[in-house]
Amino acid sequence: MRYQLSYWPMIQGRGEYIRLALEDAGVAYEDVARGPSGMAAMSRMMEGGDRPPFAPPFLKAGKLVIGQTANILLYLGSRHGLAPKAEPGKLWVHQLQLTIADFVLEAHDTHHPLGPSLYYEEQRTPAKKRTEEFWDERVPKYLGYFERLVSDSGGTFTTGRRATYVDLSLFQIVAGLRYAFPERMKQFERKIPKLVELHDRVAARPNIKAYLASDRRIPFNEDDIFRCYKELDG
Amino acid sequence: MRYQLSYWPMIQGRGEYIRLALEDAGVAYEDVARGPSGMAAMSRMMEGGDRPPFAPPFLKAGKLVIGQTANILLYLGSRHGLAPKAEPGKLWVHQLQLTIADFVLEAHDTHHPLGPSLYYEEQRTPAKKRTEEFWDERVPKYLGYFERLVSDSGGTFTTGRRATYVDLSLFQIVAGLRYAFPERMKQFERKIPKLVELHDRVAARPNIKAYLASDRRIPFNEDDIFRCYKELDG
Numbered sequence: 070m071r072y073q074l075s076y077w078p079m080i081q082g083r084g085e086y087i088r089l090a091l092e093d094a095g096v097a098y099e100d101v102a103r104g105p106s107g108m109a110a111m112s113r114m115m116e117g118g119d120r121p122p123f124a125p126p127f128l129k130a131g132k133l134v135i136g137q138t139a140n141i142l143l144y145l146g147s148r149h150g151l152a153p154k155a156e157p158g159k160l161w162v163h164q165l166q167l168t169i170a171d172f173v174l175e176a177h178d179t180h181h182p183l184g185p186s187l188y189y190e191e192q193r194t195p196a197k198k199r200t201e202e203f204w205d206e207r208v209p210k211y212l213g214y215f216e217r218l219v220s221d222s223g224g225t226f227t228t229g230r231r232a233t234y235v236d237l238s239l240f241q242i243v244a245g246l247r248y249a250f251p252e253r254m255k256q257f258e259r260k261i262p263k264l265v266e267l268h269d270r271v272a273a274r275p276n277i278k279a280y281l282a283s284d285r286r287i288p289f290n291e292d293d294i295f296r297c298y299k300e301l302d303g
Numbered sequence: 304m305r306y307q308l309s310y311w312p313m314i315q316g317r318g319e320y321i322r323l324a325l326e327d328a329g330v331a332y333e334d335v336a337r338g339p340s341g342m343a344a345m346s347r348m349m350e351g352g353d354r355p356p357f358a359p360p361f362l363k364a365g366k367l368v369i370g371q372t373a374n375i376l377l378y379l380g381s382r383h384g385l386a387p388k389a390e391p392g393k394l395w396v397h398q399l400q401l402t403i404a405d406f407v408l409e410a411h412d413t414h415h416p417l418g419p420s421l422y423y424e425e426q427r428t429p430a431k432k433r434t435e436e437f438w439d440e441r442v443p444k445y446l447g448y449f450e451r452l453v454s455d456s457g458g459t460f461t462t463g464r465r466a467t468y469v470d471l472s473l474f475q476i477v478a479g480l481r482y483a484f485p486e487r488m489k490q491f492e493r494k495i496p497k498l499v500e501l502h503d504r505v506a507a508r509p510n511i512k513a514y515l516a517s518d519r520r521i522p523f524n525e526d527d528i529f530r531c532y533k534e535l536d537g
Contacts, residue, residue, distance in 0.1 A: 119455070120395050123402045123448050135394055137401040144394060160369055160378060161354050167371040167401075168357045174408065175418075182416045183429055184409075184436035195417055195429045202418035214357050221353070 072098040075111040076126040080293040081241075081286075083138045083173070084126040086166075089237040090142055092280040094149035100285070101129075139166045142234045151234045162228060165218075165235045169242065172211045176245065177294045179203045179301060189291075189298070200301045204253055208246075212261050215239060219263040225270060232271070239264060240271035245295035252302045306332040307363040309345040314527040315475075315520075317372045317407070318360040320400075323471040324376055326514040328383035334519070335363075373400045376468045385468045396462060399452075399469045403476065406445045410479065411528045413437045413535060423525075423532070434535045438487055442480075446495050449473060453497040459504060466505070473498060474505035479529035486536045 072091065076084030078100075091098045102111040102125075114129065115122060122136030128144070135141050143163050146152025152162045182199040183192040215227065224230035227239065243264055246254045258265050271277055280286055289295055306325065310318030312334070325332045336345040336359075348363065349356060356370030362378070369375050377397050380386025386396045411419075416433040417426040449461065458464035461473065477498055480488045492499050505511055514520055523529055 121452075122398070123445075133391055133394075135398065137398045140394055140398045140401055143397075157367055160367075160374055163377075164356070164369065164371045164374045167374055171408075174405075178412070178416075178418075182412075182418075183432045184412075184416075184441070186436050186440040187432075192429075192432075195426075198417045198421075198426075198429075202420050206420040207418065211357075218355075 070131050072096060073101050073114075073129040074098050074126060075101045075114055075129070078102040078107055079287065080290065081245075082126075082294055083170075085241055085287075086138050086169075086234070086238045087126055087128065087141050087145070088285070089241060089277065089280070090145055090149070090151055090234045092285070093232075093237055093274060093276050094145070094151060095276050096145075096149055139163060139170050142166055146234050151232065151237070153233075158228070162233050162235055165215075165227065166238060168211070168214070169235065169238045172207070172242065173294060175203060175207050175211075176242075176249070179249075180296050180298060189296070193300070196298075196301060200303070204250070204257075208257065209260070212242075212257075212264060216261045216263050219267055226267070232274070236267060236271055237277070240268050240277075243268040245289070248289040249295040249297050250302045251297070304365050306330065307335050307348075308332050308360060309335045309348055309363070310360040312336040312341055313521065313524070315479075315523065316360075316528055317404075319475055319521075320372050320403075320468070320472045321360055321362065321375050321379070322519070323475060323511065323514070324379055324383070324385055324468045326519070327466075327471055327508060327510050328379070328385060329510050330379075330383055373397060373404050376400055376472075380468050385466065385471070387467075392462070396467050396469055399449075399461065400472060402445070402448070403469065403472045406441075406476065407528060409437060409441050409445075410476075410483070413483075414530050414532060423530070427534070430532075430535060434537070438484070438491075442491065443494070446476075446491075446498060450495045450497050453501055460501070466508070470501060470505055471511070474502050474511075477502040479523070482523040483529040483531050484536045485531070 074084065074087055076082065102108055118134055120134055122134060126138055126141065127134055127136040128141045135144050146162060147154045147159055153159050179200040180189050180196050181192065182195040189196065219227050222229050226232045226236045308318065308321055310316065336342055352368055354368055356368065360372055360375065361368055361370040362375045369378050380396060381388045381393055387393050413434040414423050414430050415426065416429040423430065453461050456463050460466045460470045506515065
């Protein structure tokens with residue numbers, strides 16, 4: 070069985086957390102919307118079936134269609150060595166991923182505080198305010214939490230000696246913040262040395278390294294969640 | 304074993320989705336922060352232990368401490384007859400709950416578009432814009448999706464003949480929107496007849512009915528996710 074991942078073809082977005090897991094695990098998958106007639110295929114898959122997902126990303130695994138990033142990782146994680154198999158560890162890793170999902174949404178809302186349907190250009194002033202609040206309050210709270218977990222884990226990864234999809238996602242968060250807010254992040258990184266180390270450790274994993282160097286990795290851009298707008302980097 | 308739920312004692316908030324599940328299932332639980340020295344007990348629980356939750360709500364189940372609303376429901380659902388036990392159905396119900404969580408956050412952001420750390424009074428103008436967008440685009444999209452699911456389910460509940468925690472959560476969404484936006488919701492309800500029926504069906508379940516009439520149900524209020532501000536109800 071070959072997985073079929075459906076997600077917007079021009080951005081990393083929420084799909085990237087799944088791509089990173091599939092790539093790290095060395096699992097064969099098709100990135101449906103990036104193939105020929107990809108968007109049409111993705112739409113068809115979204116509308117057909119009796120369990121239609123609300124939005125991309127979704128993963129087809131045999132007959133199963135699974136939506137919601139963290140839910141897909143819950144499914145993939147323990148099957149491919151990226152999460153514990155026993156329930157307590159599985160729930161813990163999933164809980165952390167849901168916390169990361171909350172953070173990713175807040176990162177998105179820095180440039181879209183008035184909602185996803187309006188353009189950034191229509192909400193520049195509120196975006197500045199929201200970005201200040203994000204960096205003053207939210208980034209220290211979220212990243213401080215994960216820094217402490219990595220620091221206390223007794224291993225080299227967030228939950229211990231073995232990497233999970235949470236580590237891959239934290240790599241993506243550090244990379245995304247570096248792209249979107251290079252100046253602010255340069256200042257902030259001294260407060261999260263363990264997360265920076267974790268980022269480097271993930272980036273050096275052979276499958277991730279190969280993926281990042283390939284054209285399967287979509288470059289960061291300004292249609293994505295992490296966007297670089299100079300006026301927000303203050 | 305008696306569950307211990309920890310959540311802010313003055314609001315329904317994200318904890319309410321768990322309270323509804325525990326109440327409907329008729330499971331004994333302690334609402335920790337509402338007891339004597341409740342906030343101190345909640346703080347202690349949050350800081351102690353090697354798997355600290357990022358934020359309330361969290362549930363103590365024996366030695367396990369589980370955070371994130373949807374994750375807690377994932378744990379409780381199949382144990383207490385509020386979700387299928389087999390993996391495909393379990394993932395599907397969880398996926399719907401995660402979509403509800405996204406919607407709840409968007410409902411919150413109508414009055415807090417500039418972020419959770421500033422008061423509503425500091426963001427009235429952006430709140431109006433965000434609320435317009437919410438009702439023009441987001442409510443029809445989300446509730447239209449769930450309306451279709453209930454309509455197509457072939458049963459009286461979202462996923463078929465048996466109630467799940469998703470139905471309880473959809474009850475809460477309808478109730479919350481009615482509280483926060485009475486005028487707008489009155490107009491909108493004609494577009495979601497199935498969800499309105501579902502709301503009534505859940506409200507009539509004996510354990511839910513008893514809960515709603517008890518003082519365990521915290522009244523809606525303006526520190527909560529669903530807030531009634533006349534100027535936003537347009």
